[in-house]
Amino acid sequence: MQDDLFGNALPLPETTAATPATSRKKPTTAARKGTAKVLPAPAAQEWESLAQQLPEQLRFGVSTWSYPGWDGLIWDGDYDPSVLSKHGLGAYHQHPLLRTVCIDRTFWRPLTASQYAAYAGQVSDDFRFVVKCPASITDAQVRSEEGRSRELNPSFLDPSLAIRDFVRPALEGLRDKLGVLVFQLSPLPLSWLTSTAELFEKMGHMLTAVREELSGCDYVVVAVEVRDPELLGQALVDTLKANGATFCLGLHGKMPPIEAQLPILRALWPGPLVCRWSLNRIFGAYGYADAQKKHDPFDAILSEDEPTRAVLARTIRGITGAGQPAYVTISNDAEGSAPLSIQKLAQAITT
Numbered sequence: 586m587q588d589d590l591f592g593n594a595l596p597l598p599e600t601t602a603a604t605p606a607t608s609r610k611k612p613t614t615a616a617r618k619g620t621a622k623v624l625p626a627p628a629a630q631e632w633e634s635l636a637q638q639l640p641e642q643l644r645f646g647v648s649t650w651s652y653p654g655w656d657g658l659i660w661d662g663d664y665d666p667s668v669l670s671k672h673g674l675g676a677y678h679q680h681p682l683l684r685t686v687c688i689d690r691t692f693w694r695p696l697t698a699s700q701y702a703a704y705a706g707q708v709s710d711d712f713r714f715v716v717k718c719p720a721s722i723t724d725a726q727v728r729s730e731e732g733r734s735r736e737l738n739p740s741f742l743d744p745s746l747a748i749r750d751f752v753r754p755a756l757e758g759l760r761d762k763l764g765v766l767v768f769q770l771s772p773l774p775l776s777w778l779t780s781t782a783e784l785f786e787k788m789g790h791m792l793t794a795v796r797e798e799l800s801g802c803d804y805v806v807v808a809v810e811v812r813d814p815e816l817l818g819q820a821l822v823d824t825l826k827a828n829g830a831t832f833c834l835g836l837h838g839k840m841p842p843i844e845a846q847l848p849i850l851r852a853l854w855p856g857p858l859v860c861r862w863s864l865n866r867i868f869g870a871y872g873y874a875d876a877q878k879k880h881d882p883f884d885a886i887l888s889e890d891e892p893t894r895a896v897l898a899r900t901i902r903g904i905t906g907a908g909q910p911a912y913v914t915i916s917n918d919a920e921g922s923a924p925l926s927i928q929k930l931a932q933a934i935t936t
């Protein structure tokens with residue numbers, strides 16, 4: 586594979602920063618609280634022309650969507666978060682640039698097939714979902730409500746639980762709207778980091794069972810995301826390749842920058858791109874609270890990361906240009922406002 590496929594393209598020219606719409610008079614919060622019908626922001630349709638220029642194989646999305654601060658960007662009003670959580674997806678998916686979404690809540694608790702089906706019923710046939718496996722399967726430790734480790738998890742990477750609690754209900758509920766199954770391994774204790782051969786054997790058994798359950802559903806991408814840089818090596822590549830899975834670029838303070846993770850994708854080529862831009866590295870490995878405090882209400886770019894965006898744009902162009910699918914989801918914690926990060930990334934790809 587040529588080295589320039591993932592990042593040695595010509596430098597991208599500067600693009601004009603997108604800013605949230607502010608001229609329209611906003612309805613009062615009281616008028617929107619409890620409203621079941623969430624309306625899309627009219628200004629969102631201004632991005633239709635840009636969306637038409639993007640590769641068909643590319644799907645942008647956010648990580649969760651219940652943010653009132655996206656008024657004027659995604660929503661036509663100042664809706665209560667509980668309303669957006671239940672009813673916002675129908676308006677969200679009408680934004681021209683948003684063709685996928687990451688359902689993060691599954692990481693904390695498994696969903697039923699009917700819960701997945703309720704999500705699928707709110708979007709068009711072309712929409713696809715990225716879904717995270719429950720931490721009860723992908724975290725090697727059982728944790729307290731505060732996140733502290735209590736003991737080792739006996740169900741870690743258990744194939745039968747992965748099928749029962751994750752793959753089967755997601756596939757049954759989302760059907761052909763299921764795009765990616767993400768297995769995000771939480772940071773591992775030292776006992777596993779010093780037993781990586783056993784770790785990758787265990788991961789391989791689980792991925793084999795997952796791929797067997799997905800027989801006939803080749804459109805579903807299976808991706809593994811790690812939070813320990815020590816795992817970025819040939820053993821990970823071999824395990825993923827042997828089981829028809831790919832590596833999820835995890836752009837997060839716990840992991841090295843994107844350019845240091847790309848060799849794993851090169852070693853797996855040809856294959857799809859799955860990227861989750863979760864946290865700006867300036868906040869460090871445990872900086873979610875600081876990022877939230879700085880970025881709230883998530884309606885502006887406040888922690889711009891042009892280097893990451895430039896490399897990611899070139900990577901997307903290279904992979905989609907070779908005919909491979911690309912799923913890229915972005916959090917508010919990346920730059921301050923996920924919708925605006927997506928707009929700027931889309932501009933970088935098309936310029």
